[in-house]
Each structure stands twice: as structure tokens, then as C-alpha cells.
Amino acid sequence: MSSFFEKLGVRSSAINSLLCVGLDPHEAELKINTTDSDEERADAAFTFCKTIIDATAPYAVCYKPNAAFFEALGSRWGMVTLERVLLEIPSEIPVLLDVKRGDIGSTAAAYAKACFETLPHVDAVTLSPLMGWDSVAPFVTGEQYQHKAAFLLCKTSNPGSNDLLTLPTNDTKPLFQEIASLSRKWSSEHNVHLGLVVGATDPVALQHVRQAAGDDVWILAPGVGAQGGDLEAALRAGLNSNGTGMLIPVSRGISRAEKPGEKAKELQEQIEEVRQGIEKSIDSATSAHTENDENNDESIAMYQKEFLEFALSEGVLKFGSFVLKSGRTSPYFFNAGLFCSGAALFKLGRSYASAIMASNQLVNDDKTPKFDVIFGPAYKGISLGAVVVAALYNDFGIDSGFAYDRKEAKDHGEGGKLVGADMKGKRVLVIDDVITAGTAIRISQTMLESVGANTVGVVIALDRAEKRALDDPISAVQAVARDLAIPVVSIVNLPQLQTFLRKSPDYDDDVLKSVSDYRLQYGV
Numbered sequence: 069m070s071s072f073f074e075k076l077g078v079r080s081s082a083i084n085s086l087l088c089v090g091l092d093p094h095e096a097e098l099k100i101n102t103t104d105s106d107e108e109r110a111d112a113a114f115t116f117c118k119t120i121i122d123a124t125a126p127y128a129v130c131y132k133p134n135a136a137f138f139e140a141l142g143s144r145w146g147m148v149t150l151e152r153v154l155l156e157i158p159s160e161i162p163v164l165l166d167v168k169r170g171d172i173g174s175t176a177a178a179y180a181k182a183c184f185e186t187l188p189h190v191d192a193v194t195l196s197p198l199m200g201w202d203s204v205a206p207f208v209t210g211e212q213y214q215h216k217a218a219f220l221l222c223k224t225s226n227p228g229s230n231d232l233l234t235l236p237t238n239d240t241k242p243l244f245q246e247i248a249s250l251s252r253k254w255s256s257e258h259n260v261h262l263g264l265v266v267g268a269t270d271p272v273a274l275q276h277v278r279q280a281a282g283d284d285v286w287i288l289a290p291g292v293g294a295q296g297g298d299l300e301a302a303l304r305a306g307l308n309s310n311g312t313g314m315l316i317p318v319s320r321g322i323s324r325a326e327k328p329g330e331k332a333k334e335l336q337e338q339i340e341e342v343r344q345g346i347e348k349s350i351d352s353a354t355s356a357h358t359e360n361d362e363n364n365d366e367s368i369a370m371y372q373k374e375f376l377e378f379a380l381s382e383g384v385l386k387f388g389s390f391v392l393k394s395g396r397t398s399p400y401f402f403n404a405g406l407f408c409s410g411a412a413l414f415k416l417g418r419s420y421a422s423a424i425m426a427s428n429q430l431v432n433d434d435k436t437p438k439f440d441v442i443f444g445p446a447y448k449g450i451s452l453g454a455v456v457v458a459a460l461y462n463d464f465g466i467d468s469g470f471a472y473d474r475k476e477a478k479d480h481g482e483g484g485k486l487v488g489a490d491m492k493g494k495r496v497l498v499i500d501d502v503i504t505a506g507t508a509i510r511i512s513q514t515m516l517e518s519v520g521a522n523t524v525g526v527v528i529a530l531d532r533a534e535k536r537a538l539d540d541p542i543s544a545v546q547a548v549a550r551d552l553a554i555p556v557v558s559i560v561n562l563p564q565l566q567t568f569l570r571k572s573p574d575y576d577d578d579v580l581k582s583v584s585d586y587r588l589q590y591g592v
Contacts, residue, residue: 069215070215071216071217072192072215072217073217073263075160075162076286076315077312079162083126083127083336085127085129086312086339087127087316087332087336088288089131089322089332090131090133090134090317091132093138097116099116106141106142107145109141110142113137113141117153117156122156123327123328123329124332125157125161127332127333127335129161129162130162130163131164132164132165133150133166135166138150138153150187151188154187154189154190155189159189163189163191163192164194164219165183167193168194169183169203170199171199172200172202172203176203180193184207184216185212190216192219193217193218194218194219194288195207197250204220205260208261208262209258216261219286220251222244223267223274224267224290233247234397242276242397244266244277245276245277245389248276248277248285263287263288264277264285264287265287265289266289266306267289267290267295267297268295268298268306269297270397271298271304271306272399272582272585274305275306275582276397283308283309283310283313287315288315292316292318293320299338300345300346301585301588302314303343303346304588307346311347318335366567367564369422371418371423371426372559375560378412378416382407383406384402384403384407385400385401386401387583393504398586399582399583404448404452404501405448413455416452416455417454417455417456417458418459418463419529419559420459421456421459424456424557425464427557429525429555430497435464437460439497440495441494441497442456442468442470442471442499443499444456444498444500445473445511445512446473447475448500448501449499450472453471469488469491469494471487471489471491474487491521492519492520492521493521494521495524496521497523497524497526497527498512498513499526499527500527501529502529503526503528504544505536506547506548506551510552513552526548527556528559529558529560530559530560531558531561532545532561533561533563533587533591534587534590541592562583563587565583566583566587569583
């Protein structure tokens, strides 16, 4: 007997489709009245599903009935209706029953029996793996189920998935990556058939899962359409090296269409067109990779290369999977607070000083500064500003003033919130680590204006060069430069990090690809 994935592969190749059609008979979509009996409601659910099956069969690589909507029809009619629906599905089309079970022992065995023995034609199920292998094994082992498959919830499409599935494990990997790795391990050790559920709403997570799980794993990627998932970004991140290995489930997008069959055909063709486009772009990029790399690289100076190497050695810059405050899952993380030793701060100050002296927006042609005072906003900016003025003097002979602010005004001694050099009528250069939203810089600008200072620029360590939101075309750094009409200079930016990775022998292509894909999705 063919396994689920063998059946799926044959079907996918035969019709050139990755479209998984959902069968979700929401009561709100059924043509029923409040006075209808339970049997009439069940008949309406059956008719709803049969209409979709009849219209979409030529384009569906798989059907995914959601058990919850049938269970909601009641104990007498629910499973009977689901059985009637399953019998309407052509035998050559695989069936993935969406049940999301998650228990162990005899309970899990009973769930498996309910799915695979009491119901006809069910080839695979969805499961929660959070109770471990014990909760998965009953569905995919033993002579009666060895050809069945299970898709494990890994990084789901709902925003709340970040509450748990992105939490770091003991080796700092997020939980969803550990689930992907375990899936690969269980499949190998127990010779079972496992897939993963990863939302199309998070292409970076999709990419990490594909890397962790390998080419052989099929990924069910919900979230395209109503939940805002981008089809091309999802496919680019989740397809395996053969251009397959993904199921794109669509339910409401088809069921609510005026003509479900035409909508399914449109979706199948759209998925195939995007898939083929990705394959062509990969082939083209691969053939042109060597020739174009140097021409396309963002130039990177020696001080920038040394800064990145130094930041990596200090653990300030890390690669992996990190959930940011924005909710995005980033393939890298920068924490300037880990520059926390004398040697580290000395080198950091020199990096800032080099960036300042390399900028024609901050120094004149004769290398005299276009600023009089370095200002460090509390709290991180205080130490940064101090090491920068010291490095400017030590390395370039520039003796500028230094000032900083307190969070609370002092009511004794010199009093007030500002400490250090007098800034009235002076040109002031602000030093900070990063600009996330730009709020702190704007507060500093207002405070400096209040004492008669003229802010002439901002210098930061890293410019992430990413959009503030997917519908906002500019970054927080660009917004500060625009709104305050001042230059914002960074030691390095995201494109230069890509150049560094491309030229470094210490990092493999997967790291570069994850950073490049993140920039493709969120970069300005």
C-alpha cells in the first residue's frame, strides 16, 4: 500500500498542483434556517462540501476536512456527515483530516482508531507534538498505520503562536525549530511519515524549518489569503530543492467564491506560476552568482569588516532565529549592551570614530568636524558618547566636547538634566546604538533645541534597514533623517552585513540566505 506522501507526490506531479482544498462547513456559510432540524443542518453541510469537491477535484492535490465543523453538528449526525463527505472524495486524491489531536497512551490510540478505522479514506492527520513522541507514535506506527502520516504543529499562522512556539530551548533555538529537528529525527529513527504545519505568515520561520527538517519533509503552510500570508515569500522560503514539498491550504477563499471551481483553478495556476518563477530565478541566480556577486555587493570598508568580526566574537551579533519586539522573526540579533568590557568599549569607540570620519556629512574635506559636541542620550548613549569622544581624540586628534542627559533632573549640585559641555549655540552630534522607532532620538532633539543646541546628525552602530511596517515603505532610520532633516550615519547596515557574509569563509550559504530572505521581505 502506498504511503500518504507517495500518494501525494504522485498526485502533485500528475496535475502540477500544491493546492490543498479545505472542507470547513462553517454554519454561517450553510444555507440553513434557525428552524431547521439537526438532520437538515447535516445535509446542508454535506451539500456544501460535495459542491466544493465536485468543482475542485481537477485542481486539488489534497483535501483537508476540518473535523471540528462536523463534530459541531452533534453526536448523531456529525461523524455520519463527515463519512459521507469522505466517500465523495475521489480515491486518487489524498485526504488530510485536520483534528489537531495531542495525547498519549490509550487515549492517543483511541484517537488514531477514530481517525483511521471508523472513518474511510483518511490518509493523514494533524497533531500537536508538545507531549513528545508518545503522542505521535500511535498514529504512524504498527502494521495498520505504518502507511499513514501526521503533520505536526510547528509554527502556526496565528499571531499567538509567538507566545510559545518561539520561546528559546536549552540550546537557544526557538521551540518551533526544535520541533522541526525532532520531526526529522523521529522520521529517521522510527521509519515513519511526518510533515509539519508552518504558517505562510512567517516566511523566515518557514525557511528555518525547511533547513532544520530537510528536503524530504512536506510542509502544510496555512495563512495565504485571509490571514495575510504572501504566497511568493512563503513558497520561496518553504519549497524544497526540487520545487515541491509544500501544501498551500485554502478554505474560505474557495468556498466563498461565486464559482469555487474557477477559483480553485485560478489558485492552482497562480501557485504553479509562482513556483516556476522561483525555480527560474534560482537557476538564473545560481548561474550568475560568481559573475555578479562583486558588482552587486554593498561596499564594505576595513573598519566595518573589523567591527562585524568583533561584534560576532563578543556575542553582540548573533545568527539564528529571534523574535523581535515587532513580532517579526529575525535571522540575526544585535545587542550592544554586550559590549561590556574595557577592551570591547575601546574597540567600539574606534569603530564609531572611523564611521564618523568616513562620512562627508559629518566632516569636511580637510577632515575637520562639522560638529562641536558629542551627545549621548541616557542610558546607553552615555557610555557610547564617552568612548567615541576619546577615540576621536586618540585616533584623529579631534577634541570635541561631550555631554549627556539624566533621566531625572538633579535638584542639588549643578542641578538640571544635562551634564557636561555647554551646548548652547553649538553643533551637536548624537550617538546611539540603534534606532528602533526613533522616539528616543526625537526626544533628544527636542531637549537639545530647548537649550539652543543645533543637532547636526546621529550616528548608530547598526542600521537594520527594514520597513517600519509591511505597508510603510521607509525605515525608522529614514523617518528620523526625513523628519528631523539631519543625516543618520551607521557603522554598518544590513546590505553590508550581507556583503560580509558573502565574502566570509566562516558562514555557510544558509546563514546568508536567511539574512537575504529577511531583507527581501522587510528591507527598504
